[in-house]
Amino acid sequence: MLSDTVIALLAKGTWETVYMTFLSGFFGFVLGLPVGILLFLTRKGQLLENVAYHRGLSILVNIFRAIPFIILIVWMIPFTRILAGTSIGVNAALVPLSVGAAPFIARLVENSLIEVPHGLIETARALGASPLQIIRKVLLPEALPSLINNATITLITLVGYSAMGGAVGAGGLGQVGYQYGYIGYDIVIMNTVLILLVLLVFFIQFMGDRLSKRFDHR
Amino acid sequence: MIEIRNISKTFHQKKQSFKALDKVSLTIDKGDIVGIIGFSGAGKSTLIRTVNLLERPDEGQIIINGKDFTQLSSKQLAEERKKIGMIFQHFNLLSSRTVFDNVALPLELDHTSKDEINRKVNELLKIVGLEDKANDYPKSLSGGQKQRVAIARALANDPHLLLCDEATSALDPATTQSILQLLRNINQRLGITILLITHEMEVIKAVCNHVAVIDKGKLLTKGTLSEIISDKENPIIRQFINSDIMTLPQEFISRLQKEPKEGLFPLVEIELNENISVEQILSTLYNQYKIPYKLLKADVEYFGDSNFGKLLLQLQGETEENQQAIYYFNQNKIQNTVKGYA
Numbered sequence: 001m002l003s004d005t006v007i008a009l010l011a012k013g014t015w016e017t018v019y020m021t022f023l024s025g026f027f028g029f030v031l032g033l034p035v036g037i038l039l040f041l042t043r044k045g046q047l048l049e050n051v052a053y054h055r056g057l058s059i060l061v062n063i064f065r066a067i068p069f070i071i072l073i074v075w076m077i078p079f080t081r082i083l084a085g086t087s088i089g090v091n092a093a094l095v096p097l098s099v100g101a102a103p104f105i106a107r108l109v110e111n112s113l114i115e116v117p118h119g120l121i122e123t124a125r126a127l128g129a130s131p132l133q134i135i136r137k138v139l140l141p142e143a144l145p146s147l148i149n150n151a152t153i154t155l156i157t158l159v160g161y162s163a164m165g166g167a168v169g170a171g172g173l174g175q176v177g178y179q180y181g182y183i184g185y186d187i188v189i190m191n192t193v194l195i196l197l198v199l200l201v202f203f204i205q206f207m208g209d210r211l212s213k214r215f216d217h218r
Numbered sequence: 219m220i221e222i223r224n225i226s227k228t229f230h231q232k233k234q235s236f237k238a239l240d241k242v243s244l245t246i247d248k249g250d251i252v253g254i255i256g257f258s259g260a261g262k263s264t265l266i267r268t269v270n271l272l273e274r275p276d277e278g279q280i281i282i283n284g285k286d287f288t289q290l291s292s293k294q295l296a297e298e299r300k301k302i303g304m305i306f307q308h309f310n311l312l313s314s315r316t317v318f319d320n321v322a323l324p325l326e327l328d329h330t331s332k333d334e335i336n337r338k339v340n341e342l343l344k345i346v347g348l349e350d351k352a353n354d355y356p357k358s359l360s361g362g363q364k365q366r367v368a369i370a371r372a373l374a375n376d377p378h379l380l381l382c383d384e385a386t387s388a389l390d391p392a393t394t395q396s397i398l399q400l401l402r403n404i405n406q407r408l409g410i411t412i413l414l415i416t417h418e419m420e421v422i423k424a425v426c427n428h429v430a431v432i433d434k435g436k437l438l439t440k441g442t443l444s445e446i447i448s449d450k451e452n453p454i455i456r457q458f459i460n461s462d463i464m465t466l467p468q469e470f471i472s473r474l475q476k477e478p479k480e481g482l483f484p485l486v487e488i489e490l491n492e493n494i495s496v497e498q499i500l501s502t503l504y505n506q507y508k509i510p511y512k513l514l515k516a517d518v519e520y521f522g523d524s525n526f527g528k529l530l531l532q533l534q535g536e537t538e539e540n541q542q543a544i545y546y547f548n549q550n551k552i553q554n555t556v557k558g559y560a
Contacts, residue, residue, distance in 0.1 A: 122306075123304070127299065130296060133327055138326070141312065141314040217356075217357050
């Protein structure tokens with residue numbers, strides 16, 4: 001039913017989507033995790049309580065979260081060119097994907113950390129732990145199951161984002177679906193792309209649930 | 219030696235302010251076990267938290283071994299905190315770590331070597347009797363076991379002081395006693411000073427040498443255990459000693475009548491005081507007034523040569539005789555209430 005060329009096309013698209021999703025997820029966390037931790041620590045009643053700092057950071061995060069992703073891609077093109085050398089292809093797409101995911105991740109991280117019982121932070125302080133030790137030894141390990149759940153949500157969101165990016169030249173299953181399905185009106189390819197995307201999302205959710213459970217001793 | 223000097227703390231909440239501590243001073247000798255008792259909201263939790271500056275007082279000083287804690291930098295304070303163990307009502311164990319790793323946490327914070335951690339943690343788990351639980355997660359432990367792990371963790375840095383913030387309030391009476399026993403043991407074997415706060419007189423009586431009573435942010439009185447307990451004038455102390463509510467036996471509740479009636483006998487709850495002993499009351503009733511009675515419940519405690527507590531009696535004499543008995547109670551200033559007739 002599907003010719004070898006189509007299969008090769010879909011395989012390449014799937015790989016590109018997986019590549020973009022996970023790599024931008026990774027970079028998103030590199031950017032978003034520290035911001036999320038800072039958002040949490042500067043909250044009222046927390047270790048580094050600082051209302052001005054928290055509000056400033058919060059506004060910045062909200063601005064980036066408010067920009068629709070498809071516009072963010074276009075808006076960021078000059079910056080993407082500087083960083084990736086081009087604005088087309090999977091590597092170029094990593095830039096807006098990571099930047100788009102980061103504020104989202106920051107908020108999720110903040111929420112995960114809020115769930116950690118305050119008594120544990122208190123206990124760590126009573127033990128003479130420094131703020132950095134509290135983050136490394138108490139906050140992050142205790143929030144890990146919840147952080148994994150949030151990483152799952154992020155990755156699934158990124159599957160969607162990367163498909164959107166496909167429409168403007170990012171590659172991946174999104175581009176295949178857009179070009180062959182929407183422009184070429186090939187129903188078979190369009191539906192296959194959809195099925196592949198659904199399978200990918202199911203797979204990420206399944207693995208995320210398992211991992212989260214594995215680390216959950218609450 | 220620990221000196222709490224003139225500590226005050228006010229909490230501000232949306233235009234309302236609440237004075238949790240009002241010029242509290244307390245001195246604790248090395249190796250002593252001191253209990254602070256008070257009702258909820260009395261400020262006792264705030265007080266114990268100011269000792270290691272988890273709560274920074276608005277005024278006053280905390281002086282431990284000659285150092286004024288309120289003047290230390292945050293780094294110096296962290297170092298001093300390592301020498302003060304603390305346990306909490308809800309244990310506060312890390313759910314992500316095994317029992318072993320929970321106890322190891324303070325040592326890790328101090329960059330202790332792996333071998334040393336191994337040696338030390340195993341030794342501590344032996345002290346609290348949990349060697350066989352080393353690789354379990356806190357989730358699978360009972361409340362008493364969790365508190366034992368927390369105690370082991372608090373002892374990891376060889377503290378000179380152990381702060382217990384309502385450490386037994388979430389435990390059942392039997393477990394409470396075993397934890398208190400452990401604390402006493404630790405105090406005797408390791409010479410660690412213990413400061414504990416509680417709302418239960420039982421806890422104070424079980425372990426403390428010295429007691430302070432706190433109410434509405436003020437330290438009302440302090441002294442040795444027997445001094446405090448025999449201070450009958452103090453209404454707060456009296457409430458703590460007589461705080462147990464006498465519940466009626468189940469079989470009486472169903473047939474209890476509010477009004478006196480032919481063939482029903484009154485149920486009287488009396489509160490013992492130091493002036494008259496239980497034996498004297500009961501023998502007066504039986505021998506002098508010749509009133510038969512049924513002793514339904516008794517909760518008597520002796521401090522020195524006086525007794526406190528409550529009795530629940532059913533007076534089974536004639537109506538006039540029972541009246542006489544109540545007259546006798548009143549004359550001797552024995553508080554009494556008729557609970558009903560059965």
